[in-house]
Amino acid sequence: MTDTATASWLTGETCLVRTTDEVLLTAKYDVARYDPFDLDRHGVVLPPEFGQAVAKRQAEFLAGRVLAKRAMTLLGSSGAPPTRGALGEPVFAKGLRGSITHSQGSVGVWVTRRPCDLGLDIEHLATGARGDAIRQVALTEAERAMQLSDAAVTTAFSAKEALYKALFPTVGRRFGFDAAELLQPPDASRARLRLTRNLAPGLPAGQILTIKVSWRGKQVMTQCTAGPFGQGRCGAA
Structure with missing residues (x-):
């Protein structure tokens, strides 16, 4: 980051993927250093529902948009940072598609020019009460019967989040965690x-989808690619 004001709260930018048509960036953000004036500085407009949100929510939103703009610049795009769609999805400039994720001070952005939709998620290892809550909310009965470790539960939760983000543009509506389940740990x-269940044309019940998984310490990143756009095919990122 070249902006010194940004550098004080958004740090550690790491480029994990950079090609002529795809960029994946991660960074850290510090909520305690967030300043609402940074919104104007970066040309980011908070959605109306964020106007009265706590600083943490505003900082997450801004961090994602600033990093997304950085990824867009690396792809040669001068478009504005992505806006927020009616159901919370990021809306990128024409010709770009992407995904944004936040988790406990970490932010990730994945942007592409390719005709496909992306799902990116970052989660920190869920243990104790949080892990138990995820087991009840995000796992099906069959998945709970697998007696998954905390790491596997966290991965399953993250994979379903990435899947949702990648398939949402094709499905066009919200769907729950029980719309997909693990074949094996x-x-x-x-x-x-x-x-x-059947989610959309090209996304029938029984279709198997592969999500890329990568752990770094106690943090997992999952990636899902769905495309060509509108065809609903999904594979490892």
Whole structure:
């Protein structure tokens, strides 16, 4: 980051992928250093529902948009930072598609020029009460019967989040965690999910989807690519 004001609260930018048509960036943000004036500085407009939100929510939103703009610049785009759609999805400039994620001071952005939709999620290892809550909310009965470790539960939750983000543009509506379930416990590099219901043309019940998984310390990142756009095919990122 070249902006010194930004550098005080958004740091540690790491480029994990950079090609002529795809960029994946991660960074850290410090809510305590967030300043609402940074919104104007970066040309980011908070959605109306964020106007009275706590600083944490505003900082998350801004961090994602600033990093997304950085990724867009690396792809040669001069468009404005992505806005927020009616159901919370990021809306990128024409010709770009992407995904944004936040987790406990970490932010990630994945942007592409390719005709496909992306799902990116970052989660910190869920243990104790949080892990138990995820088991009840995000896992199906069949998945709970697998007796998954905390890391596997966290991976399953993250994989379903990435899947949702990648498929949302095709499905066009919200769908729950029970719309897909693990075929088997995830490993260190992938999670395989099977749709439990028909979501859209090209996304029938029984379709198997592969999500890329990567752990760094106690943090997992999952990636899902759905495309060509509108065809609903999904594979490892």
